[in-house]
Amino acid sequence: MAQTQPQPQTPTPIRFGILGCADIARKVSRAISLSPNAIIYAIGSRSFEKAAKFAASNNFPDSAKIYGSYDAVLDDPNVDAVYVPLPTSLHIKWAVAAAEKKKHILLEKPVALNVGEFDKVVEACELNGLQLMDSTMWMHNPRTAKMKEFLSDTEKFGHLRSIHATFTFAADQDFLENDIRVKPDLDALGALGDAGWYCVRFILWANDFNLPKSVTALPGTIFNKAGVIISCGAALHWEDGKVATFHCSFLANLTMTVTASGTKGSLHLNDFVIPFEEKQGSFTTATDSGFTELVTGWAPLPSQHTVMTDLPQEARMVTEFSRLVKGVKNGDGAVEKMWPTISRKTQLVLDAVKTSVEKGGEAVSLS
Template sequence: MESLFLNPQHSNAGLPDVSPLIGKMEMAGNQIRFGILGCAEIARKVSRAISLSPNATLFAIGSRSIDKAKRYAAENSFPETVKVYGSYEAVLDDPSVDAVYLPLPTSMHVPWAVLAAEKKKHVLLEKPTALHVSLLDRILQACESNGVQFMDGTMWMHNPRTHKMREMLSNPSLFGELKAVHSIFGFCANSDFLENDIRVKPDLDGLGALGDAGWYCIRSILWAANYELPKTVTALQGPVFNKAGVVLSCGASLLWEDGKSATFQCSFLMNLTMDLTVIGTKGTLHLNDFIIPFNETSAGFSLASESGFTELVTGWVPLPSNHVVTTDLPQEAFMVKEFASLVGNIRDSASKPDAKWPTISRKTQLVLDTVKASIDQGCVSIDIVS
């Protein structure tokens, strides 16, 4: 599930007022109509993103009980026009729903994502996408055979900062050739989380910190490498498990045939950290909030290009340049906007689903699975088999 750190009282204090936008959405007739399966905490964030996106509208919410669905809708100030259902099936059976967002536990992804695809609903699926790539393949096959768009919920991928960083990494005079990537995502979970959160339950999200936090690290590494799969993966020594055998902290190193390398660490047991460093032959890119920016309307990074020491080795020259990208929407709204645009092209222009996003999801899942296999086998090196 997407990590979310909000006020435990579910206050919307400090967030933009979206009610005018919601009204605008209700009056328009060409938005993609979203249904949400489940009342997860992260769905609060994505439902807001749907309301903020200019080409999407929140149409329905479903839970396993009508009372829970009604309570969730009321607590989150959903418009009265949003349909409230007492089952997931009812959302999928609604002919007016174009697409569904699934924030369900990972162990529930296959049956509900496959059924959604069979009902011709486009699928925005929370990460990690599955417990194993073979299970993700069942979802992707169902989406492909039913002509529906698939995308996972890795929000930072859609931030305009990410596109700006890609421009710089693709500039050979600024960055050169990729040599190494280092990625860290961790947060210090409290005792209640470590005992009761679905991300520490083997029957719900059995991949633990690797699936939740490690997904982002692996995705950032693949992103930096233009989605070229590494040749080998080796889990770092000393993974930490809870009493049920779920990973609470781990890491891995990745190696490519051309010699570039990467490492990552992910944990539920460290101070909140979201660092990404991408190193080339000419440049080094740094950012400290790559998953959730410090500010949702602006995001920064630094790039040091052809840096060296001053004459007496007392400093750097030239100094790294700092870059800030401002946005009019939070990154999760950009995600919804892009997904809805792809869905709209399929619905209104008979376009085919974009294969980019399922391909990226599958590569991320494949590397994650290989890290898990290395952990299970005593942190041995394992070749990636696609």
């Protein structure tokens, strides 16, 4: 086990250890490199060779440590934080292990197989005074803040009444047979845990993270042969009459649409998870929409807004996470509990959808 004590390039950046060589770790590795306050410090895989190859093909700094196990990463005292892109079923084991080794945690979604497991991760992080954040990148796009501004504007948007989110992509045969997201022992939540996570997160985000009163799975859930959900949807319903629906699937062309209607305004976007372009994101708003005199057209017309971003959303996520970690580490900041709180709420709704699916579409109460 490596026990070297290398000097980081600068004492300032947060030193990331990466657990495993998942495909998504390529994107997040780049994000760490792009972040001004973070560096890739180490990667561990069950295979040293695999880790070395991953580091080489993803422009890791020469200084990056290569380890032949996840444990070795956690045992490296210079690793400040870990990024955990492991299959969901392994989150509880490795996130808790990381917390016990005092590593802050950036955790891939879905955060756990169920909220009970996630609570153990949260508990371990709290016990050790660690920042926990899930890797929902779009939350960190500056477009998101701009959309929130609009949704919070009681004059321009009013109060949310309904929201619909769709996230589908057309998985190829190899994915449908071999991807961890279709395996009951790896990512047992399937399309719900993957694409559905984003839909639920957006819906909750638009609702200021107020949980719905009830969650009802819609008819038409599709399972693969192993019993994993590959297509499903649900309806959410709030005490005050707000409603939401979402649909997530591995079986239809890439679609990432949100429509939110408020008493005074509405919001649309067709790329809510991953913006069409890296350096900018758009959305459409409308306020007090009505018709021309004989109802032959709209007046006013909706308007499009484009928000530029210097850093891609995933790099902004790493930067924000690292900023929080640095505060905790230096003692001049505190753990931001909002992040695990919203992870938990998202997981809670996913769990309710799954329960409703299992009960044939019975409404599951969350209040």
